[in-house]
Amino acid sequence: GAGGDRGGGGEAPCASLLDTSPSPGGLAAALGAGARCVWSADRRTLTVHLGTGAALVPEDRLSILAAAGLRSANGVSAAAAPPPFIVAEPAESVAPELTVTGTTTVDACSPLDLLAEAAAARPPTFIWRCGNDQGFDQFLRSLSGGTLSLGEGTPELPSLDKVYEVTVRAVDFLGGESRTAALSVVKTSAPAPQVVFAPPSLSFTRDEEAVVRGEAFFSSCPVDTSALSFSWLQVAGPTTVPAAVLAPSQGLPQLLLPPNTLREGSTYKFRLSVAMAGAAPTAADVVVSTGFQPLAALIGGGSAMRVSRSSPLSLSAAGSRDPDLPAGAPQGLSFSWACAAFDGARSSPCRGASGQLLDLSGAAEALSLPAGALAASAEPLMFTVTVSKGQRTASHTVPVTVVEAPIPLTKLSVSGGLARLPDGSFLVNSGAKLTFSATSDQPGTAFAWSVSPPRDLAAPGVAPLGASSPTFAYQDALTPGLTYTVLLSGSSPGGGVGGSSVALAVNPPPSGGSFSACLRPRKGAACVREGEGLTDTFRLLCEGWHDNDGGGLRYQFGWYATESDLGNATEPAWFDLQASPFADLEFPTGRLVVMARVLDRHGAPSATLEDRLTVGAPAPAAGGRRLLQGANSQLARARSKMAEHLKGFRASRVNRLAGGIALEGRKSLSPREAAELRASLMAGLAEGSGKAVATGGFACEAYGT
Structure with a gap:
């Protein structure tokens, strides 16, 4: 059959096309928030992109409404509603891909925070266990989410100098299970700095620059927080990374790997050691993988x-x-x-x-x-x-129509696409700038460009060079998930008309996940969205996101104030892109909107996700002087936390906290005091810049917040 009477493909409201009755919750619950229904260009294929919280499962029934105008491909039949169809299981089941982030070494004063994530189409259930401590195992059995958070002192781990053998695995909604991650959680009696990698492993292609990001945290015990020293060592890998590559990162907890440093299709392991006077040295390993890229035919x-x-x-x-x-x-x-x-x-x-x-x-x-x-x-x-x-192959097919009449041989080329897909189409992001070039074997050929489904090429900025020159510049807000065709017609002076075309598959962004901002440490399943300015830490977390291209997701977080003591809203502040799906942040006082967006490996962004926080000042004693003292005390604690971040080489945390401190200073300090505070913060940002690898994104974050 074919789609309704509307010409061409495109996006249509799912509620005008589908029904799930009598399924519980109706269509919105089945397809999830933000679900999208997209007709193909020939109106023969309807693709449903499920949204956040989708509840559709195999054996559910979906119906196409009569109002959708479905009829036979030749247009002879009247519009009709076909019988309901049953949702089938996926042709290929992909097990969730599990990663675990966090430190596995704590002392008698430190908290424990582990975050398990699984790349799956829907948020999975996590199964935690401990194989050598019955009491801790009972506690873990009460968890079903990916967060394991124990407060300072970790009372759930009663024994010192003991290794707790912890496992976690993820189970998706179809029953598919991830690998089981085994973690040796050590609780030591001697205070020691901790090392955390975010994310705990890294996968990329050899032509990309990669930054392995480690962070160090001091013990919560009352010990001297002497200067830390860091060193990197390659532990495993098929080739030896030159010492000149490792040298710029020695002394830093981040490791910069320039493009083409590692061999394709290989796995490497690096060890970060951290030492502090008066404490036992600590080391942690991180795995870095490079995959083969598909051949491009x-x-x-x-x-x-x-x-x-x-x-x-x-x-x-x-x-x-x-x-x-x-x-x-x-x-x-x-x-x-x-x-x-x-x-x-x-x-x-x-x-x-x-x-x-x-x-x-x-x-x-x-x-x-x-x-x-x-x-x-x-x-x-x-x-x-x-x-x-070797064992890799790729194919590309081009249909060539042979005609009797003499026509110009007209060809086109394109630049600006992301990749060539196996069906010959170009993968593009919506809004990308594309340039097409036409050639002909006959002089004087007149060219004409068009797009199908039809687009308004006369709209401002869409085709700035027009549609009749050898070069066709095209930038348009194309519908993600749909395929468009750019057609070239070439007319020779003798009257022959040749032609060529290229298909553009618009890259759909990541989908299916959620975003939350909760006070840390989190108590059970409850998410608290209120806290104290500049002192309390909130975790901004993206969970359950996936992309059709697989892996390679990046995350960006930001915030702005809708109400503050300044009497007006603040401009949105976005931080640097990161591979980790969470960020721990402190905020100034006010009613805040925190934001996140998720990007795939080709840069296609999700819609901007939002959550809201209420961040207050410390409860003051009576009197204006006490109120001012409370504000100054709050700033002093925040600056102390910033100094701790600097000691721990957590330069990105310094960047993100500095903006909040500056904003809070404008509210409560005199102009002279605020200027002195800004000078101090700039000095801190400069010091932090020397404690991180130099990337453009880090520089923008440091001096753009």
């Missing part, structure tokens, strides 16, 4: 072409490459070509104009056929190139 000229049988045909796959190698380096690829014809019922190998089978065995990265080699046909011939390297 590419036939230049467009996703589809029209050629005349009286013209030679030349197809080039020279743009194919191994993304793990520099573009100008030898790629080491092998090429093979095939051609298939479809007669409306079955597919068969292509034949030449005289009926013989086409022999393409001699073609390498380019395929050339002389004029007259192919017969004209109403159905396109499907030319496919397959590139291979």
